[in-house]
Amino acid sequence: MQRLKTRQQFQAVLGGETLARTPHFALHCSALSTSDVPESGLFAMQDVWLGAMVPKRWAKRAVTRNAIKRQVYAVAASFELNLARAAHVVRLRSSFERSRFVSASSDALKLAVRQELLQLFDKACGAVPTDVSRQP
Template identity: 65%
Template sequence: MQRLQTRAQFQAVLAGSTVARTAHFALHRCALDGPSHPAAPLFTVDDVWIGAMVPKRWAKRAVTRNAIKRQIYNVSASADVVLPRAAHVVRLRAGFDRKEFVSASSDRLKAAVRAELQQLLARAAGARP
């Protein structure tokens, strides 16, 4: 599994389709259909690519943003998740309630994020590229 690095890679994936959504996350996918595909020069390795977008708008504290990003990368790299060979971006699209999750990086928050990400990636695994 490769990680998205450049702004151009993220923009190419976000221009693709949204394949799954949950209450807090959206998964975008850009199929890599070979050298004739417009995004092909950005993705030199034919593999599963993953990126995480956690905007300050939805997670104000850096500790929370980093914890969510770590959960995204850990859940997507786990053996029980099978994503097609394409570029993917997991985007936080709504904030977690700070009244329910008081601590910036609590075990409850991490468990909630992990459960929702597993649900998101399970939905995406069933979606066609």
Template identity: 60%
Template sequence: MARTAHFALHRCALDVSPSGAASLFPSDEVWLGAMVPKRWARRAVTRNAIKRQIYAVSAAPGVVLPRAAHVVRLRAGFDRKAFVSASSDKLKAAVRAELQQLLARAGRPPAPTAASPAPASA
């Protein structure tokens, strides 16, 4: 749904199930999960700091996500040479800025694709 250099946001609608049956947990809320694999953040301190940033940024005023289940996934590691400490203020600021960019992209309607031309009027 939306991507940045280090994060990806995935979304699944809550109201429609593939079998057509009623959902098990009907909800009018936004669900949010965070997935930070060891592959991209080796230290638990770093993984927990990134997860805390994900939840804090998504709960900030002004962040509007549609009613659905969302997962924010870390898809690339942060440079260990640039961020020496496992939980530095510099790393937290970089994560926060990128998450704000990701959620801003997710809130925008999708742009029309160039592959599908607009219908011509006669």
């Protein structure tokens, strides 16, 4: 699995279709056509590409944003075999309640994020991940 790194890569994927939504996340996808690779140079190889967008608007503290991104990449790795060879972006689209998750990086928050990400990828892939046993 390759990671998206540039702004142009993220914009190209966000211009594609939305595969799945949950209350806090959206999964966007953009197909990697062979014409995209030589012209734009955005995606150097035909592989599964993944990026995570966690805006400050929805997660104020950096420790929270980083914890959410780690969960995104961990859950996506378990679904890698079920994902299409395309570019994907997981976008946080609303905040988690600060009254419910007081700590910026608590185990409860990580578990809630992980469960919702499992639902998101399950909706998108329609299959069971290869390894769900990993804990936050």
